[in-house]
Amino acid sequence: MDLRALRYFVHIAEVRSFSKAAVQLRVAQPALSRQVRKLEDELGVELIERAGRQIALTEAGSLLLQRARSLMRQVSQAADDVRSRGTDLIGAATLGVSPATCEVLGPVITRECASLYPKLRLDFIEGFSGFIFDRLIKEELTLCILHNPPRHRGIEIEPLLSEPMYLVGPPDQASALARKQSRATLESLPLILPNRTHSLRLLIDRALRGRCIDVAFQVDGYTLTKALVAAGQGYTILPYSAIQGQIEAKQLSAAPLSPQISWTLSLAYRTDQRRARALGGLRDIIHAAVAQLIADGTWRGAPHPLPRPRRRQGVRRGKDQ
Secondary structure, three states: OOHHHHHHHHHHHHHOOHHHHHHHHOOOHHHHHHHHHHHHHHHOOOOEEEEOOEEEEOHHHHHHHHHHHHHHHHHHHHHHHHHOOOOOOOEEEEEEEOHHHHHHHHHHHHHHHHHHOOOEEEEEEEOOHHHHHHHHHOOOOOEEEEEOOOOOOOEEEEEEEEEEEEEEEOHHHHHHHHHHOEHHHHOOOEEEEOOOOOHHHHHHHHHHOOOOOEEEEEOOOHHHHHHHHHOOOOEEEEEHHHOHHHHHOOOOEEEEOEOOOEEEEEEEEEHHHOOOHHHHHHHHHHHHHHHHHHHOOOOOOEEOOOOOOOOOOOOOOOOOO
16 A cells, blocks of 8 residues: 555545645645545545545544554654664654643653753643553553553553552641541541542552442542542542642642552553664653652652663753752
């Protein structure tokens, strides 16, 4: 298959219009139509259903779009890798980050990457662990930073640190939380937790070993969860990295759970990308950032034994960090 024809097909399929694709690609519409028909003749299947100005993908077209996107990314990555054989990293890298960690870790990563690799553009996709792990499997991410990723063939997982979980309450509950943080006491508290398929909820349910808890609200979002807790409508359980800003602003209070429940933060990336220079540079930055954040007390957790970074640049702390 012709890569140019595939690129045209992907663009047409994404905008759902031959005329829009022709304008954006600066290619005559009849030429685009010929390229798509060439693909259809070569594959022996119809890819696009045409109905006037509206188009829709057939089942075969949807499958080709998924595979072609992956192929286009690999071609782009190959070009970036070749360009990066020099002294600098050039191109783009896409990071998947969870809401529980991005507020603390994201600014450090971007600052260090801008300093060390100014020609490498970082794109971020924020989402819960299951969402970004699925994007990694579909080859839509360079790497992701997430909690408790499942084992998956073709995915490398590097634990970064174990974060202790905190019982989180309204700002005026600091002294009372220390008395409420046992697992037995959790049964009597109105809790605000994500749904049962969320990795955090699975962790909590396993730790409580089937004990009955009062879930006052089921919320799949940290922003709303923290707002409800701050308003005094319940309690939640989160790692310190997810509440650091609100604790410092005295919008929330927190106490570590006893016995401790820990959540493992990990790096995940595709095995076939292990030797990519952009991935290696980002891994080194993230390892150094996590170590520094733990050392200066910004992040509360126990670091895992990590692969020794290939570079030894220190992570500088800005005045606002």
